[in-house]
Amino acid sequence: MPGGRATSSGEGTEKVSTTASGSGGGAGFGRGALATAGGALVTDVIGAHNPPGASHGVLQALASAAVATPSISFLIFLNSILPPMTAQVSSPLASLPILGETAHQNYPTATLYVVATPIGNVTDISLRALHVLSLVDAVACEDTRNTAQLMNRFGLHKPLIAAHMHNEREAAEGLVARLQAGERIALVSDAGTPAVSDPGARIVDAVRAAGLRVMPLPGASAAVAALSASGLVNDQFHFVGFLPSKAKQRETALQGLVAAPATLVFYEAPHRIVECAQALADVFGTERQVVFAREVTKLFEQIHRCPLGDAVAWLKTDANHEKGEFVVLVEGAPPADEGQDAETDRILQILLAELPVKQSAALAAQITGKKKNALYDRALELKQ
Numbered sequence: 160m161p162g163g164r165a166t167s168s169g170e171g172t173e174k175v176s177t178t179a180s181g182s183g184g185g186a187g188f189g190r191g192a193l194a195t196a197g198g199a200l201v202t203d204v205i206g207a208h209n210p211p212g213a214s215h216g217v218l219q220a221l222a223s224a225a226v227a228t229p230s231i232s233f234l235i236f237l238n239s240i241l242p243p244m245t246a247q248v249s250s251p252l253a254s255l256p257i258l259g260e261t262a263h264q265n266y267p268t269a270t271l272y273v274v275a276t277p278i279g280n281v282t283d284i285s286l287r288a289l290h291v292l293s294l295v296d297a298v299a300c301e302d303t304r305n306t307a308q309l310m311n312r313f314g315l316h317k318p319l320i321a322a323h324m325h326n327e328r329e330a331a332e333g334l335v336a337r338l339q340a341g342e343r344i345a346l347v348s349d350a351g352t353p354a355v356s357d358p359g360a361r362i363v364d365a366v367r368a369a370g371l372r373v374m375p376l377p378g379a380s381a382a383v384a385a386l387s388a389s390g391l392v393n394d395q396f397h398f399v400g401f402l403p404s405k406a407k408q409r410e411t412a413l414q415g416l417v418a419a420p421a422t423l424v425f426y427e428a429p430h431r432i433v434e435c436a437q438a439l440a441d442v443f444g445t446e447r448q449v450v451f452a453r454e455v456t457k458l459f460e461q462i463h464r465c466p467l468g469d470a471v472a473w474l475k476t477d478a479n480h481e482k483g484e485f486v487v488l489v490e491g492a493p494p495a496d497e498g499q500d501a502e503t504d505r506i507l508q509i510l511l512a513e514l515p516v517k518q519s520a521a522l523a524a525q526i527t528g529k530k531k532n533a534l535y536d537r538a539l540e541l542k543q
Contacts, residue, residue, distance in 0.1 A: 261290045267374075269338050271366045272345045273359065275352040275378025279457035281312055283379040289313055291376060296342040299334055301358055305349045322346070324358045331365035338371045351381060356400040356426055382424045385452035385486035388462050393491055395421035404431060406438070413442040414543075417536050423489040429482050436470040439489060442539075443467055444520070446532035448490040454483035493533040503527055507538050516542060 264287070266272075272291050277283040292298065292315050299322040300306035306319055322330035334344055346353050346362060352375075353359030366373055382398055397419055403409045416423055427435045432451075439449060445468025453461045461480075465473055467489070474480045506526055510519035520535035527534070 261286045266291065266294055266343065267372060268341045268343055270343055270372040270374055271334070271338060271363065272343065273353050273363065273373060273375045274345045274347050275376060275380070276309060276347050276350060278350045278379045278381050278384075278455060279460075280379075281309070283456060284309075284313075285376065285378050288376050288378060289315075291343075292317065292345055294343060295345040297337065298345045298347060299330065299362065300346075301348045301353075306347055309347075317345075320344075322358065322362060327358055327361040328365075331362045334362060335365055335369045335371065338366060339369065351379065352377070355380075379456060381426070381452070381455045381484070381486050384455050385450065385462065385488060386422065386424065388452065389422075389450040389464065389488050391422045391448060391450065391488060391490055393420075393422045395491070396424055397421040397491075398424045401426050401428075402435065402438075406434070409435075409438050410442060413438060414539070417442060417539050418492050420491045420494070422491050425487040425489070427485045427487055429485065432481055432485050432487075433471060433474050435487065436467075436474055439487070440467040440470060443489060444517075444532045444535035446530075446535075450486075450488040451480075452486040452488070453480070455486060457483070459483065492536050493530060503529065503534070503537070504541065507534065507541055511538060511542060 272295060274288050274291060275285075276288070292310065292313075295317060297318040297320055298306060298310070299320045301323050303319040303321050310316065310319075320330065320334070322334070334346075338344055346359055348354075348357035348359060351357060354363055363373055386396055397416070399412075399416070402412055402425055425435070436449070436451075445466060447467050448464060449467045449470050450462065450464045451470070451474075453459075453463075455462075459479070459482075463473060463480075503523065506523050507519055510522055514522070516535065516538045520531050520538050523529070523534045523538070524531040
């Protein structure tokens with residue numbers, strides 16, 4: 160098995176010795192020392208290894224690059240293209256604490272590694288993800304072309320297995336067989352975390368049903384990143400994912416979320432974003448806060464917050480506002496006791512008998528002094 164010996168229990172372990180010459184241990188490198196170390200590391204690699212996909216000439220060029228532009232990033236990249244080393248091999252790479260930590264962890268055989276990949280910025284990939292992708296026997300992926308590009312960026316070359324929404328069940332059978340034979344398999348999607356608004360759940364389910372191990376490697380998440388930058392104060396969030404594309408089905412789905420107190424998290428495609436914003440305003444009212452997080456982690460990232468009543472107008476003020484993949488966050492419903500007492504209900508019911516929901520809520524707000532968006536939500540519930 161690449162990267163280590165399989166034991167009788169299937170707990171193969173890939174580790175690197177921390178033995179290295181010098182007393183510095185890799186911590187506290189100055190720029191000059193780092194340059195020397197970078198070049199020396201590549202030179203050592205040339206003498207001791209023949210990394211797959213990296214020719215002698217390529218490594219010589221990398222050595223020159225290390226001296227010319229030394230950086231920790233370069234050393235991390237170098238580590239990613241090295242073949243896994245057994246416990247008997249000593250390497251100066253292990254003297255860098257962060258890389259040594261990665262190499263010294265346990266990577267059991269007969270295991271499916273669910274690996275999160277960048278959602279836009281390739282440098283968001285984790286050190287452990289790179290290490291696992293260099294270690295596994297094969298990578299199951301949503302689109303082999305996209306995954307090949309990602310692997311090539313880091314000098315990694317592994318067999319790729321197509322495992323997408325159209326062949327997930329069939330792919331699962333083959334992957335289970337390979338895992339039962341003791342292989343390590345990585346599961347990735349085109350971007351983000353497999354099985355979360357992406358293919359992969361059926362594969363994970365099949366692997367678990369076969370009694371095999373599944374290990375998640377967390378990484379970038381568009382939903383969590385957008386939530387962290389939204390400023391919407393709430394201890395809860397409800398991840399909805401993509402709404403139905405048809406208007407009636409979308410409205411029905413949203414109606415079921417009107418009273419949810421948690422911040423609502425949606426994904427939406429650019430060609431439907433205006434329709435989505437209008438539907439949100441129609442169902443949730445115009446006063447709730449909405450956040451549009453566009454192209455998260457990419458060059459043209461944009462995060463905009465406004466009341467739902469202003470959302471469509473903002474999207475249409477600039478053609479660029481409708482481009483890119485979106486995370487849409489909607490403020491949760493206010494506490495139930497703000498609009499559900501008996502007297503308020505009585506007022507709303509009288510108004511609803513003669514007026515549309517929006518007007519009824521507005522007049523009820525004037526009569527009771529309560530928040531219009533809370534009354535709007537309650538009016539919708541009474542109308543059903």
